[in-house]
Amino acid sequence: MRDIGVDVKNPTAEWDGDVNCPFHGTLRLRGQVLEGTIASLGMSRTVVVERDNIRYMQKYERYEKRTSALSAHLPSCIGEVAVGDKVKLMECRPLSKTVSFCVIENNGGEA
Numbered sequence: 096m097r098d099i100g101v102d103v104k105n106p107t108a109e110w111d112g113d114v115n116c117p118f119h120g121t122l123r124l125r126g127q128v129l130e131g132t133i134a135s136l137g138m139s140r141t142v143v144v145e146r147d148n149i150r151y152m153q154k155y156e157r158y159e160k161r162t163s164a165l166s167a168h169l170p171s172c173i174g175e176v177a178v179g180d181k182v183k184l185m186e187c188r189p190l191s192k193t194v195s196f197c198v199i200e201n202n203g204g205e206a
């Protein structure tokens with residue numbers, strides 16, 4: 096297994112031969128590392144991850160919570176994920192029109 100250069104747990108599930116895996120395949124990761132919550136599991140190997148941004152609104156002198164969603168590639172070795180799981184993502188080359196992040200760690204759900 097390759098060292099992806101970021102301090103994450105080694106994935107434990109089976110690798111299915113997907114080359115777009117940063118640990119077993121040839122996918123290179125660079126750029127931003129983000130954390131988010133799984134919001135949807137619609138597509139195979141792709142998940143939708145939501146992130147909360149807290150913004151200060153000068154006009155109203157209060158904070159506003161905004162949620163942004165992005166699609167991320169889910170390598171098979173990360174294993175099963177569920178909606179609500181906290182995951183770590185890292186930027187990679189664009190894998191499709193909307194996917195340019197890859198899930199690199201699953202920290203499970205709340206509780």
Ligand SMILES: [Zn+2]
Nearest residue numbers: 116118119172
């Ligand atoms: Zn893998």
